[in-house]
Amino acid sequence: MLFDLCQATTVAIIAFLLGTIIGSFLNVVIVRLPHGGSLHDPKRSCCPKCHRSLAWWENIPILSWLLLRGRCAGCCERISIQYPLVELSTGLLFWLCYHFFPCPMATAYTVLVSLLLVATVIDLQHWIIPNEITLGGIAAGIAASAVVPELMETTSREKAALISMATAAAGYGLLWGILELGKLIFGKKRTLFAEPLPLRLSCPEKPVLHLGEEEIALEELLPRPSDRIVAHANWIEVTGQRFTNQHFFLQHQGLRIDEHAWPFEHIIPFHAEITEVTLPREAMGFGDVKFLGCIGAFLGWKGMLFALFGGSILGSVVALFLLLVTRGRVGRSIPFGPALAAAAILWLFRSAIGVSPAFCNIFLI
Numbered sequence: 001m002l003f004d005l006c007q008a009t010t011v012a013i014i015a016f017l018l019g020t021i022i023g024s025f026l027n028v029v030i031v032r033l034p035h036g037g038s039l040h041d042p043k044r045s046c047c048p049k050c051h052r053s054l055a056w057w058e059n060i061p062i063l064s065w066l067l068l069r070g071r072c073a074g075c076c077e078r079i080s081i082q083y084p085l086v087e088l089s090t091g092l093l094f095w096l097c098y099h100f101f102p103c104p105m106a107t108a109y110t111v112l113v114s115l116l117l118v119a120t121v122i123d124l125q126h127w128i129i130p131n132e133i134t135l136g137g138i139a140a141g142i143a144a145s146a147v148v149p150e151l152m153e154t155t156s157r158e159k160a161a162l163i164s165m166a167t168a169a170a171g172y173g174l175l176w177g178i179l180e181l182g183k184l185i186f187g188k189k190r191t192l193f194a195e196p197l198p199l200r201l202s203c204p205e206k207p208v209l210h211l212g213e214e215e216i217a218l219e220e221l222l223p224r225p226s227d228r229i230v231a232h233a234n235w236i237e238v239t240g241q242r243f244t245n246q247h248f249f250l251q252h253q254g255l256r257i258d259e260h261a262w263p264f265e266h267i268i269p270f271h272a273e274i275t276e277v278t279l280p281r282e283a284m285g286f287g288d289v290k291f292l293g294c295i296g297a298f299l300g301w302k303g304m305l306f307a308l309f310g311g312s313i314l315g316s317v318v319a320l321f322l323l324l325v326t327r328g329r330v331g332r333s334i335p336f337g338p339a340l341a342a343a344a345i346l347w348l349f350r351s352a353i354g355v356s357p358a359f360c361n362i363f364l365i
Contacts, residue, residue: 012095015106019094020061022114023087029118030086033133034126050075061087082121089117096349108144108151109348112298115140116341119291123337134290138168141297152300164297171296171304175289190278196234199277201250201270209250211277218250221279225252231277238267248272288336295344303347310343311336 024045031048032039044053052074058064065084072079093113097106115137119129142164145151149160200210207218209229221229228251236243238255239262249256254263255270296304319334 008099011098015098016091016095019091019110020087022094022110023090023117024059024061024083026090026114026118027083027086030082030121030125033118033130034122034128047072047074047077047079049077061091086117086121090114093117093345100349102150104148105150108148108298111140111144112137112295112348113345115294116344120338120341123287123335127335129287129291129337131290134287134294137294138290138297141168141294144298151298163300167296167299167301167304168293170301171308172289172293175292175308176286179286179289189280190276192276193274196273196275199231199233199272199274201264201268203268205265207264207268211274222250222252227251227280229277229279231272231274233272233274236270236272238262238270288340291337291340295340299344299347303344306347307340307344310346311339311341314342315339 028039028045042053045059046053049072052072055073058068058073062084065079065081068079070079070081071077090113094110097109097113100106101109115133119133122133123129142161145164146157146161149155149157152160152163154160154163197212198210199212201218202208202210209216209218209221221227228249230247230249232247233243234245236246236248236257238257243257246257254261255267292304292308295307299307315334315336318339322334
């Protein structure tokens with residue numbers, strides 16, 4: 001009895017500490033991946049403000065942030081609370097994995113929860129889920145299922161890999177169909193302005209649209225090649241020319257005004273004063289579609305369906321709460337990725353947190 005207790009305590013401590021160390025690496029991924037940065041250059045962690053390389057004692061997960069009181073020892077600028085929260089969350093999730101699952105399954109699930117954490121934070125900050133997380137996660141889930149077939153509730157490695165692949169494809173296809181249907185029904189939003197609004201484009205490599213005081217990357221507004229932005233302008237200034245009382249189109253190829261067309265690298269700076277605009281509208285991005293495939297590759301078809309429908313409910317509840325708190329002044333919709341991740345974790349630890357099988361089966365009828 002005493003030996004079992006000591007063994008369980010030892011496993012819990014090791015799993016938690018391992019999780020916090022992995023969480024420290026996940027913070028590097030979260031900071032660098034969305035900006036195309038290298039995960040191994042610079043090799044040593046550095047302050048995000050002054051870029052000073054950190055000493056070993058400044059890199060101890062959770063503890064260093066507390067000892068430094070959330071400030072850099074060099075420039076004294078604040079260090080985001082994201083760092084200890086990600087480390088703590090990873091440690092707790094790793095402990096839960098090794099506490100409730102046998103070692104091979106627990107190891108596979110630690111990969112999944114790491115992917116879920118990274119996707120959640122990046123999606124909340126940047127409204128994207130990088131392919132390295134989604135497509136890489138699908139490959140990792142299929143490989144994990146082949147090595148640990150119990151993930152797919154079978155003992156056959158070949159069968160487990162096939163189930164994982166089929167579930168990933170089904171999750172991708174199901175959410176893609178929902179996205180396309182939503183695009184067909186709610187795919188455009190036309191806005192008329194009481195007063196003319198200034199519009200401009202900046203950054204030729206990755207154009208950013210500035211509309212009044214709002215700014216957003218053009219690739220977020222045009223996620224597919226067929227998408228375009230249509231606007232009516234009192235005047236347009238481009239490449240030294242001035243057009244008045246014209247409609248113009250922003251699309252993947254660039255700018256079009258009547259028979260004139262320019263690629264983005266030739267039109268910036270671009271300025272206009274618009275009176276109306278029609279924007280493509282997405283219920284979710286393709287990153288969410290691939291993300292559900294990643295979840296399905298690890299959790300099978302039941303976990304995938306629960307993540308989809310449970311995530312939809314969680315997202316709706318959060319959106320309603322924000323609408324009530326802000327009295328309808330929520331500026332943008334909320335990302336769907338974190339809701340999918342939360343529902344996947346809920347499914348993974350459903351027995352641990354006391355969720356009844358009957359409740360879970362509601363989403364699987």
